[in-house]
Structures are given as C-alpha cells and as structure tokens.
Amino acid sequence: MAATILQGKEVAQSIRTELATEVADLKKQGIIPGLTVVLVGDDPASHSYVRGKSKGCEEVGIRSELILKDASTTEEELLSIIQGLNENPNVNGILVQLPLPAHISESAVIEAIHPEKDVDGFHPISVGNMVLGNETMLPCTPHGIIELIKRTGTEIAGKHAVVIGRSNIVGKPVSLLLQQENATVTMCHSRTQNLEEHTRRADILVVATGKAHMIGKEHVKPGAVVIDVGVNRIETGKLVGDVKFDEVQEVASFLTPVPGGVGPMTITMLLKNTVSAAKKQAKR
Numbered sequence: 001m002a003a004t005i006l007q008g009k010e011v012a013q014s015i016r017t018e019l020a021t022e023v024a025d026l027k028k029q030g031i032i033p034g035l036t037v038v039l040v041g042d043d044p045a046s047h048s049y050v051r052g053k054s055k056g057c058e059e060v061g062i063r064s065e066l067i068l069k070d071a072s073t074t075e076e077e078l079l080s081i082i083q084g085l086n087e088n089p090n091v092n093g094i095l096v097q098l099p100l101p102a103h104i105s106e107s108a109v110i111e112a113i114h115p116e117k118d119v120d121g122f123h124p125i126s127v128g129n130m131v132l133g134n135e136t137m138l139p140c141t142p143h144g145i146i147e148l149i150k151r152t153g154t155e156i157a158g159k160h161a162v163v164i165g166r167s168n169i170v171g172k173p174v175s176l177l178l179q180q181e182n183a184t185v186t187m188c189h190s191r192t193q194n195l196e197e198h199t200r201r202a203d204i205l206v207v208a209t210g211k212a213h214m215i216g217k218e219h220v221k222p223g224a225v226v227i228d229v230g231v232n233r234i235e236t237g238k239l240v241g242d243v244k245f246d247e248v249q250e251v252a253s254f255l256t257p258v259p260g261g262v263g264p265m266t267i268t269m270l271l272k273n274t275v276s277a278a279k280k281q282a283k284r
C-alpha cells in the first residue's frame with residue numbers, strides 16, 4: 001500500500017494558527033514577541049530562508065527585523081551587532097543565518113548570543129540543557145521532525161529509529177530527541193558500513209545526508225515512517241530530497257515530501273521558540 005504523505009506544510013500552518021492566537025493574547029498583556037535575524041553574505045538559499053522567516057513572523061504577529069550584511073563583514077563587526085541585540089529589551093530572539101562566510105567562526109558567533117535569546121537552540125548552554133533533558137529552546141528542524149512523527153499517531157517509545165547524518169543542526173540533536181522519546185536509536189553516517197543493513201531495521205528512518213536521492217526502497221523496511229530532511233537542488237533546477245520519493249512511497253507507511261515536508265516545520269518551530277522566549281523574558 002502506498003505511503004501517506006506527511007504534509008509538513010499543513011501541520012506547520014495549523015501550528016501557526018495556534019501561535020497567532022497566542023501572540024494576540026500576549027499583546028493584550030503588553031508582550032510583543034520580537035525576533036531579529038542576521039544574514040551575512042549573498043547566498044540565494046539563505047536569502048530565501050530569511051524571507052520565509054520574516055513572512056512567518058508577520059503571519060503570526062511577531063515583530064521582526066532583518067539585518068543584512070555583506071560578505072566582507074568581519075567577525076568583530078558581527079559580534080558587536082550581537083552584543084547590541086543581547087542588550088536590546090525589544091529583541092526576544094536572535095538568529096544568525098548559517099552558513100556564515102568562511103572567515104567568520106560559527107561557534108564564536110553562536111556562543112555570543114545570550115542563551116535566553118537563542119531561538120535556534122544552537123548555543124552550547126541550550127545544547128547542554130537538551131542533552132540533560134532540562135527545559136530549553138530546542139533546535140528547530142529536529143523539534144519539527146518530532147512533531148511531524150507524533151502527528152502520524154506513531155508511538156515513538158520502543159521503536160527502532162535510524163538517523164542518517166550526524167550534523168550539529170539535524171543528525172545529532174534529532175537522535176537525542178528520539179532517544180528522549182524512548183526510541184532505540186542507531187546513528188549512521190558517511191563512514192557507516194553496510195548502511196542498508198541498519199536502515200532496513202528502522203521503524204522510523206530520518207534521512208539527513210544532503211545527497212540527492214541517496215535512499216531507495218531497498219533501504220526501507222516495509223511500513224516504516226520515513227522523514228526526508230534533504231533539500232537538494234538538482235541540475236534541472238528542481239528541489240529534491242535525499243530519498244527517492246516515488247519508490248520509497250511504495251513501501252513506507254508515512255513519508256515526508258520535499259518541498260513541503262520538514263522545511264516548513266523548521267520556520268514554524270522558530271516562531272514557537274520566539275514566542276516562548278518572549279514569555280520567559282516577560283516573567284523576569
């Protein structure tokens with residue numbers, strides 16, 4: 001039987017509708033959530049993502065500001081911008097779009113963001129709290145993936161989840177969150193041998209390899225939930241995932257499309273984190 005297609009776009013939209021109501025209520029209490037996004041350089045994909053973030057903020061009523069800097073911006077200049085945003089009480093969330101130009105240290109920039117304003121969940125303090133299972137801002141794509149899986153009605157506890165990819169943004173945190181949901185987790189990566197042997201044991205398969213069409217139906221256990229995190233532009237200009245959609249949908253029970261699967265959840269979870277940050281900061 002063909003897989004049910006997990007329309008992240010629709011799930012994201014329903015979360016945004018809930019958020020818009022919450023933001024309207026907060027405004028009645030004088031709390032206006034504010035997000036500042038900083039983008040350095042001229043990467044077209046990054047420009048498109050930050051436009052999506054501004055549009056999302058507008059949709060739910062978050063005040064947003066976009067700081068665009070050219071690729072010659074120095075690390076020192078960027079750190080000074082972040083310092084100003086850390087001190088600005090109207091800014092509840094700060095996000096620096098990645099990747100940064102090679103001359104700027106990503107870790108120095110991430111560490112400069114005040115942990116309370118770290119709506120990306122990338123600061124070492126946020127990551128440490130996530131590892132410890134403490135309440136914290138969760139990174140947006142992994143959090144979005146867990147929400148999507150839950151919406152399939154799949155019980156994660158006790159399932160075997162296999163994650164392919166070990167990036168700091170997706171692979172490592174999603175493995176941890178799945179484990180915290182009581183899945184048994186296997187992490188695979190570019191050096192994993194006999195990949196198919198691992199992936200075929202997965203009840204939940206999360207694919208974040210960054211390699212277009214790497215995963216075919218031979219990798220998938222019949223009935224598995226397959227989450228495709230890849231966003232790859234191929235020669236034809238088309239956007240495709242890491243999964244061969246047409247053949248995997250023949251065997252999976254649920255499958256996310258690209259575009260319209262995990263991607264829209266990333267921005268929506270960012271909006272959610274910004275609202276949480278504003279609420280927390282208002283209590284102080």
Ligand SMILES: Nc1nc2c(c(=O)[nH]1)N[C@@H](CN(C=O)c1ccc(C(=O)N[C@@H](CCC(=O)O)C(=O)O)cc1)CN2
Pocket residue numbers: 048049052095096097098099120140141169231239258259260261262263264265266267
């Ligand atoms: N500071 C951050 N930088 C980056 C992050 C992040 O979470 N924080 N993640 C990615 C990029 N990203 C958000 O920033 C992102 C990627 C993809 C999408 C998305 O909606 N994709 C669409 C397709 C979009 C298109 O047509 O090009 C989809 O999959 O449907 C949103 C956000 C790296 N950097």
